[in-house]
Amino acid sequence: MDKKLYEEKVSSREIFKGKILKLYFDQVRLPNNKITTREKVEHPGAVAVVPINKKNEVILVKQYRYPVDIVLIEIPAGKLDGREEPPIECAKRELKEEVGGQGGSFIHLAQIFTSPGFSDEKMDIYLVLDFEEKENNLDDDEFLHIIKIKLKDCLKMIKNGEINDAKSIIGIMMARDYLEIE
Amino acid sequence: MDKKLYEEKVSSREIFKGKILKLYFDQVRLPNNKITTREKVEHPGAVAVVPINKKNEVILVKQYRYPVDIVLIEIPAGKLDGREEPPIECAKRELKEEVGGQGGSFIHLAQIFTSPGFSDEKMDIYLVLDFEEKENNLDDDEFLHIIKIKLKDCLKMIKNGEINDAKSIIGIMMARDYLEIE
Numbered sequence A, B: 001m002d003k004k005l006y007e008e009k010v011s012s013r014e015i016f017k018g019k020i021l022k023l024y025f026d027q028v029r030l031p032n033n034k035i036t037t038r039e040k041v042e043h044p045g046a047v048a049v050v051p052i053n054k055k056n057e058v059i060l061v062k063q064y065r066y067p068v069d070i071v072l073i074e075i076p077a078g079k080l081d082g083r084e085e086p087p088i089e090c091a092k093r094e095l096k097e098e099v100g101g102q103g104g105s106f107i108h109l110a111q112i113f114t115s116p117g118f119s120d121e122k123m124d125i126y127l128v129l130d131f132e133e134k135e136n137n138l139d140d141d142e143f144l145h146i147i148k149i150k151l152k153d154c155l156k157m158i159k160n161g162e163i164n165d166a167k168s169i170i171g172i173m174m175a176r177d178y179l180e181i182e
Helices: A087-098 A151-159 A166-179 B087-098 B151-159 B166-179
Strands: A008-017 A022-029 A035-042 A046-051 A057-065 A070-074 A077-079 A106-113 A122-128 A144-150 B008-017 B022-029 B035-042 B046-051 B057-065 B070-074 B077-079 B106-113 B122-128 B144-150
Touching: A008 B008, A008 B022, A022 B008, A046 A057, A046 A087, A046 A166, A057 A151, A057 A166, A070 A166, A077 A087, A087 A106, A087 A122, A106 A166, A106 B166, A122 A166, A144 A151, A151 A166, A166 B106, A166 B166, B046 B057, B046 B087, B046 B166, B057 B151, B057 B166, B070 B166, B077 B087, B087 B106, B087 B122, B106 B166, B122 B166, B144 B151, B151 B166
Parallel strands: A046 A122, B046 B122
Antiparallel strands: A008 A022, A022 A035, A046 A077, A057 A070, A057 A144, A106 A122, B008 B022, B022 B035, B046 B077, B057 B070, B057 B144, B106 B122
16 A cells, blocks of 8 residues: 555655765655656754753753754754764764763663654663763763753753754653653 | 854755745854755645544544655644645634545634754644535646544544644644643
C-alpha cells in the first residue's frame, strides 16, 4: 500500500557543498508518474542532551542563532563530526565542551527528524541525571551562556514560548515523562 | 550581557533560490571579532495541526518524505504560501486540503523553530477539537494516506519511535497537556 507513496529519484544536482550543509536540486518521479523537483538539504546529523542536576535543574545554554537572528534558550546540542561518529560519543563530547562536568549514564530519549520536508537532519536526544557541572571547554568560536532552570519552570517556559526550539521542547517534555514529574 | 553573543553580518551571498528554499553563504563577525562563515537556509515558514475527533483519535497522515527517504507518520502540515500568509489561514487551508472536514476553533499550541542551527523555519502548531472528517482535496502532486490513532496510542508511538517527526511529537505532547490526559 505504501508503494503508492514513494518517489523515485530521476536526477540529482549538487548545488552547494559547505562546511556543514549540502544542497541538492533533484528531479523525482511521483506515484502518478509525473516529474517534479525536490530541494534537499543534507546535514551530518546531530545530538542534544538534557542534563539535570541533583536539584532538579536543567542545564541550558543561551546562544545566538544566526539563521533566526535571535538568542535562543536550548538544551546543549551539537553536530556529528561526520556521519560516521556514533551519536553517543558526540553527545558526551558536546556536553563536555558546552557545559563541562559529568553525570550518570546517558539515557536515550528519542531519535527525531527535525524538518523532514526539506532536510535529512536526524537527531538523537539523551537525558543525563545527577549531572555535576564543571568548567566548560568551548571552541574558540563558540559563544554561549549557561543557565540552570528547574525542570518545572522549563515546562512553563515551553508553554509561554520562552523555550521555542524544537529539540529542546522535545527533550524537556520527554525528560518529564521519564521522571514522571507532573 | 547578551550583546556578547551576537554575530554581525559582514557579507551575504545567495547561492540558490528554489521554489521553496533559499540558501545563503554569509560571512559574520563573531563576538571575539573573528570572521567566520554561516550557511543559512531560508524557508517560508509552516504550520501544523493536531486534529482530534470526538472519539479522541488524532487524524494523522502517512507521507513519503524525499529528503529522508522514508514514509513518516505526521500531523497534517504545510508551508506558508509566502511569508505574508497568516499562519492561521494556512492551517485552515492545509487541514482542508490534506484531511478534509472541520472542527471547532483553532487553539494555538506553540510557535517553534524546527532547526535554528541552519534554517529560519518557524512553525505554528494548532489543536482542533471535535474534528469531523470529510473527503480531502489533495493537490495533484500530493500523495498521502490518512490514519486515525487514539491520542494515548500516539503517545506510545512517540515513546517507541514510530512517530519521530519533531513537529508531530511536539503537537501531540502539547495536545495531551492541553487536554490533561495522563
